[in-house]
Each structure stands twice: as C-alpha cells, then as structure tokens.
Amino acid sequence: MIKQQILELFSSRCQQLYLQADITPSFLEFIQNPQRKKYIASGSAQEELREVFKIRKLDQYFDGIYASPSTKSENIKHILNLENSKNAIMFGYAISDLEASLDNQINFIAYRPYSNVPDKLATESQMKGFSVIDQWTELV
Template sequence: MGAKPKIENIIWDFDGVIVESNSIREKGFRAVLATFPKDEVKALLEFHRENGGLSRYVKFHYFFEEIRKENVNDKTIKIYAEKFSRIMKELMTNKEILIEETVSFIKSNVEKYNFHIASGSDQEELRFLCSKLGISDNFISIHGSPKPKNEIVKDLLKAMAYDLSKTLLIGDAINDYEAARANNIYFMAYNTNRSLMAKSDVELKFRN
C-alpha cells in the first residue's frame, strides 16, 4: 500500500466512531443479563470492551458458551438480541451521542467521498438509529450484523466494484482493522487506544 493513497470510498464503523455509545451498550448488556451472576456479566463486559467490532450475537454466544459453559441455540440468542435492540432503540436516539467532529467531516465531505457504514450493530436497529439521528442521507448504504464485518465489507466492495487501493475503513476496534486487512483496503483507527492507532495506514484530518 502506498504512503499517500487517493481515497475515494470510506467505510465507517458506527459505535465509537460516529456515535459515543460504549457506555450505553454496556448498560444494555447489564439490563438484558440482569438475572445472571454479576461476575459473569462483568466477564461479558470485558469481552465486549476488547471486541467492540463483534456483533451482539457473537457476544451472547460467548456469554453462554464460554462464560457459563452452557449449550445455547440460535433461537435463544435471538431473544436476547431482540431485548438488547429494544433497549438500544430507546436509549440511542438522542443526537447528543453523535461525535461532533466525525459528523461534521461527513456532512462537509459527502460530495467528495462515497460513504458507507459497516457495523457490528444489528442491521435493522442500525438503520433505525441512523434515521432517528438524521444522518442516513449521508451514506450510500448502511450495513450491520448478524453478518460478520469481514463479510459485510467483502460484499459491499464487490457490489460497488470499488477500487481497493482507493478505499478506506475507519474504525475503533481490532475487528475493524482485521476486516480492512482481510479485504485488502486501507485502515484508519479513530477514537481508540494507542496500539491500534499505530496500525493506521492513512490519517484524515477531521478538523482544519
């Protein structure tokens, strides 16, 4: 990958990049899992913080199978995921959670780049939230789970026939970095830890 690529297409993560929602997501997991032991919920929240880009479906599977050592079927996971989604729809429609410099950059550059969202959040919920937050029109498409982010990005790149050397993924989790690498596109870390920031290929200035 070249030092100064000409970026035309930008794929955005959602949580932590467009909205400041980590504390809200944690509140949701606590509410949905309120009947389980606190130490087990704490272990799930630690996994959630370390794997921000993974979907809630993966996290609920992890909770039951790895933390509680229980067999769980997809029907049960779906029930917990839907409970979680209902809470998110109640708590995440306040525009105060929007990250100002990100949204300002997006709105100021919507004619310059092709913008998309690829998130670990549930797709139906994600599109609902983007509509409620008034940002949907800035994106050509908005994609979420249960499909893994690697696949979301792969399918998007194929559908749009984008030049990989002109495409950038912006995220705040190691899963975002891995999705960019798996699909041979550029990666930029944002609003995250120093070790992941060091993996950025490109540095866009959100502020003048």
C-alpha cells in the first residue's frame, strides 16, 4: 500500500515537471522537419509521457511514443521493426541512450546539455565514432 502511494506520488510529480518544463532551445525548429519520421524511445512511463506530449501538443511531431515498461533498447527494436529499416539515429543525453543505440546497431548523436554525465557521454560517444552536440542549431 505504501509502495503504491509512493509510486503514484512520484508519477504525479514527474508529470507536473514535464508539463512545466521549458522546451529545449531550438528543438521545435529541429523537430518540425516533415521529411523524416520521428519516434520517442524513453525510460519514462509510457502512458504518462504520451499524455504530457498530447497536452503540450508535442505529439503531433512524432510518429510514435514508446517508453516504460519496455526498455529503450526494446523500444528501438520495435520502431526499427515498424519501419523495416535500421536507417535510424538515436538522439540522447544518457549513457543508456548510447547503449540502446549500440544494442540495435544504429547511429547515435549525444546531446550534452541535459546529461547527468556530459563528459562521460561525450567521451564514450566519440570513442564509438558518434557525434556530440551542444545545441540543436548544430543540426538545423
């Protein structure tokens, strides 16, 4: 009972933070490119994430949002199967994003500003031959 209450409180607080968070600078300009399919593979709770994206009207930019309870790696595999292609790039700020891209043998671009371990992420990404960016404008 207590465990469930803690999980519900955590979930509620995460959702509040998602709803209040600023959009990353230049991200909307980057994501509005209609020529590419875009998906989300996240470690967050799937239904919660989908709801937040819908409320913030960000869901319109993505072809699918996949998250927990499946792992990032499983979600990427699912997306690749949907598209019947391995021609994909994972953008991420976590080591788990890098690992999920390696598990699925796809390209990766590390986004350093929001990483908890920016130097480690940059070093490990570059050692694997992947790019590292500090701003979305580097890709626009």
